[in-house]
Amino acid sequence: MTTAPALEALAHFLGERLTRSKSELELHGRSESHFPLTLPDAVAYPDTVEEVAQIMRVCAAHDCPVVGWGAGSSLEGHGLAVQGGVVVDFTRMNRVLQIRPADMDVTLQPGVTREALNQELRATGLMFPVDPGANATLGGMAMTRASGTTAVRYGTMRDNVLGLQVVLADGRVIRTGTRARKSSAGYDLTGLLVGSEGTLGLVTELTLRLHGIPEATSAGICAFPDMQAAVTAVMDTIQMGIPMARIEFVDAATARAFSSYAGVEMAEAPHLLVEFHGSPDSVAQDAARFAEIVEDHGGSPFRWSAREEERRALWAMRHNGYYAILASRPGARALVTDICVPISELARAVEETQADIAASPIPGPILGHVGDGNFHAILLIDPDSPADLEAAKALSHRMAERALALGGTSTGEHGVGLGKLAYMRAEHGEGWDVMGEIKRALDPKGLLNPGKLVPQG
Amino acid sequence: MTTAPALEALAHFLGERLTRSKSELELHGRSESHFPLTLPDAVAYPDTVEEVAQIMRVCAAHDCPVVGWGAGSSLEGHGLAVQGGVVVDFTRMNRVLQIRPADMDVTLQPGVTREALNQELRATGLMFPVDPGANATLGGMAMTRASGTTAVRYGTMRDNVLGLQVVLADGRVIRTGTRARKSSAGYDLTGLLVGSEGTLGLVTELTLRLHGIPEATSAGICAFPDMQAAVTAVMDTIQMGIPMARIEFVDAATARAFSSYAGVEMAEAPHLLVEFHGSPDSVAQDAARFAEIVEDHGGSPFRWSAREEERRALWAMRHNGYYAILASRPGARALVTDICVPISELARAVEETQADIAASPIPGPILGHVGDGNFHAILLIDPDSPADLEAAKALSHRMAERALALGGTSTGEHGVGLGKLAYMRAEHGEGWDVMGEIKRALDPKGLLNPGKLVPQG
Structure with a gap:
């Protein structure tokens, strides 16, 4: 099957925002991970939901696959057009549409990155805490159900997307969810779409929960004699109900990589990196209680700080972990x-x-x-x-x-x-077939990110 | 269409656990609310998932509607067999199967009530906090996406169901979710089923998140000159990030009903009832900060207590609110x-x-x-x-x-x-059609709780 008729029709209304240049195809055929280069037939850069719907209708009419693209930071090859077709790059749809401080929510386009969002939020005292490390787009983060270091306190994208605007496989545009904090009005379509990896629709707008920037933050690091001691310390911390904002483990090999990459001094031993959010009193208390647990498990004295720059250095090191390890x-x-x-x-x-x-x-x-x-x-x-x-x-x-x-x-x-x-199949058993049945109901031609997520063929 | 052949086949293996007695039909034809008596054709009392699957297969073979039933405490007529058929009462499937304190989760049958669960959890220091007021079954609470007074802190059923075992419309039995705290392995079927009101499957097992019983709790009550002042106090409390476990509003008419029903002394004015969970220090601090907000908005002095019996009296009053108001x-x-x-x-x-x-x-x-x-x-x-x-x-x-x-x-x-x-339709627009498409994909004959949730006809 050829995608030529679809591409021709798309070029009519997208003009230069439909590109087939070699460099663009290669840029959208690469993955952050080990998957081989997989070129799409074209890359589209829509500006509006109407354009996304029109792209979808044209592609549906010509049986042309459609694959969404955010920052390209996925690690499992989500954005690779394994059956060819058009990659829809949301980079140009990158506006924060409305911040509502009183409701602690924000509506934005899918191409906004999490760092750009937090930059825009600065003056409000609010933050969007979900943090997968990479500066991913929020559309991409919703589609992969991303989480990261702060999920233990603030949840994953599942918990922080209040509603979506989505273009379906036939070009219909729906809105899911409301701005109410909870609802029991029927199937949770927002929840179904978060983590659907672009196989059920293309997200064109998101409404996200925001959280107050904590009044105080303390963070620290400690080494353990062995992995077992570190993990038992984590379990005890959870059991005691000490509210962690982050609790990260690195093993001895990672500690060595950090030491040589960032020039920090870390013993070649398992470590925990921990952060607490709250009032100045509560974060000091939390850190003190955690320090006792560390001591009980033979850890090095838990050094913590409420100073901004020391905390930043700690988490910058953790965020660069992937690159530190690559450099090793x-x-x-x-x-x-x-x-x-x-x-x-x-x-x-x-x-x-x-x-x-x-x-x-x-x-x-x-x-x-x-x-x-x-x-x-x-x-x-x-x-x-x-x-x-x-x-x-x-x-x-x-x-x-x-x-x-x-x-x-x-x-x-x-x-x-x-x-x-x-x-x-091993993880879901016949539940995987149910995913396939839902996919077929909403995308009978299998045009949205084909070759992914559901049973094939 | 007659349901007689289905009932005959069901009686073969359920024996006296399939009943058509007038009193049983009436018991399962009533709602807690204003809906008229709606008799099913029979009531089935399965003991096992295998029996539920067999009930479903028999009913599917004979096109007989199947409606799940928990405690019958729903307020919107969820359990009424508006197209006749069999009501499946889960009362006998009421065992807590496994409590795992280290993982803070529990696996149980759908007929366990929230009070029975918390009773069983007593020795563990853990609790299941979702509290809709009525002593509903956990299966019913999952199916209606229940929440209640503690959702502001612990979330709704959406946030507290880790996984389900479900009998589908064709008798297949699937498991959704894992015991991991998070996953990005495909469509969130657990989330799709929570709140599906028995229209996509019958839940036969649930794995729920548990929470530590807080080390300390403080609770209190205060009156406001008007509703606007009370609501503004709530908004300020949220904005300041004071972590509330409950924050309940009652208006002057409700306060009057409470006073005459429970014999408590409450001014005929809007009130807030508030609870904080944490360490002894933190709950005292939270209460003190909240008291300042109350004062700023002209509220009566915020009287709070960390004493168990005073707190119990406060929330017993709130829980009996529905009956106090009825009695008014x-x-x-x-x-x-x-x-x-x-x-x-x-x-x-x-x-x-x-x-x-x-x-x-x-x-x-x-x-x-x-x-x-x-x-x-x-x-x-x-x-x-x-x-x-x-x-x-x-x-x-x-x-x-x-x-x-x-x-x-x-x-x-x-x-x-x-x-x-x-x-x-007004709430979801074309999203409601999408719900109908999902329903048709998983229950093409429309046998599971027909007449509910999705577009009809």
Whole structure:
């Protein structure tokens, strides 16, 4: 099947905002991860919801696949047009439409990035806390159900999207949700669309929950004699109900990578990086209670600070973690894993994964959002070595199976994309067929991000 | 169409657990609210998921409607078999299957009530906080996306159901979700099913998030000169980020009803009832900060207590609010409204509703979960007066329209059932058709709770 008639029709109203230039196709055929270059047939840059609907209607009329694109920071190849067609790049739809401080919500276009949003919010005393690390677009974050370091306190995109405007496969434009904080008015379409990875519709507007910038913040770091001690400290902290805003684990290999990349002094040992939000009194209290737990588990004295610049340095280091780890094996590319297990199984899951990596030919530093039971091994491969890729895929495969065996999920926050499709049957059983039935009901021709998420063929 | 062949086949394996006795049919044909008696053809009492699946398969083979039933405490007629068929009563499936304190979750059968669950949890230091007032079953609460007084802190059922086991319309049994705290593995089927009111499947098992019983709790009450002052105090409290566990509004008419029903002394004025959860220090601090806000808005001194028995008395009064209000007009039945608006519109929504009720021939005390922007007018009608019912329906209609005009929802927590079906088109637009498309994909014969939630015919 040719997409030529669709592209011709699209060029009529998009003009130069439909491009087939080699550099543009390559830019939208690449992934942040290990997936091979996969060129779309064209890239469209709509300005309005009406244009997105028109793109969709034209493509539906000509059976042309349509794939949404945000910042391209997905790690599972979500934006790759594996069956060709048009990539719809939302970069130009990047306006914050309305901030409502009294209701602590904001309506914006999908191409706004989380950093741009927080920049615009500065004067309001409000923030959007979901933070996957990368400066992703909020449309992309909604579509992959992103989370990150602050989910333990503020939830994931599932918890922070109040409503959406969406273009469906047949070009209809619907709104889901209201601006009320809760509703029991029928099926939760917002919830169904968040995490749907562009397979059910194209998001053209989002209304998000905002949160007050905490009056005070304290953050700190401590080392542990072994991984087990660090994870048990996390469990005790949760059990005691100490309200963490972030609680991040890095293993010894990651600590070493941080030390050489950022020039910080970190012992080559497992660490926890922790942050508390609240009043000046409460964050001091929380830090003190946490320090006791650390001591009980033989950790290094918990050094914490409420000073802005020290906290910034700490989280900048964590945010650059991916790049620090990449730099630890020059020239390497990464296969990033992302499993999430019940907290009670976390130590076991990390331990077995570390042993597995130690027995493999490639390095795989581990870091994770352990308050949620979610962690990543960054498997470092020589891009020219098929053996490395093979080893990484085998490790990743065993991690996913381990997560499922322990009652967890094969993907905590990165989504299915191409990388986790093979685990959906094991994870969902016949529930995966139900996802396929919903997909067929809303996109009978299978034009929205084909080849992803649901059973194929 | 006759349901006789289905009933005969069901009786074969259910024996006396399929009943057609007049008293049983009447018990399952009644609603807590104003809807007329609507008898099903039979009531089934399954013991296991296998039996539920078999019931579903038999009914599917004979095109017989199937309606789930929990405690019968729904306020919108969800459980009424408006097209006849079998009501499946989950009373016998009432076991707590597994409590996992380390993971702070629990797996249980749908017939467990929230009070029974909290009773079983006592020794663990954990609680299930979602509290709609009535001692509903957790299956029913999941199906209506219930919330109540504590949603402002702990969320609604949407936020507290981790996973489900569900029997689909064709008898397939699926599991949704995992025990991991978060996942981005495809469509959120758990979220789609929570709030689906039995129209997509019958829930046979739930895994719920638990929360630590707070180390300390403080609660208190205060009166305000007028409604506007009370609502502004709520908005300021939210803006300042004071973490409330409950913040309930009652108007002067409700305060009067409380005074005569419970024998408590309450001024005939708008009140706020508030609770804080945390450490002994933090709840004292929260209460003190809230007291300042109350003073700023001319409220009566905020009297608070951390003593268990005083708190219990306060919330017992609030929980009995519905009955106190019913008793304020002897012999009356209630039409309970349930709108939820953005916080910035709350004062206006309450004010316009009060004026509307004052101009009507019937009383309608107001109370609500104002931290969420959600409130109820309990419209009291003489069950023998068609004029009263007419007046109540007109008031309810204007409230729903008002909520939608202000960017809110026609039902904050009671669900659609029969009572809110008429507002779904206005609330969702073409999104309502999408709900119908999902329903048809999963229940093509329309056997699961027919006549509810989605577009009809």
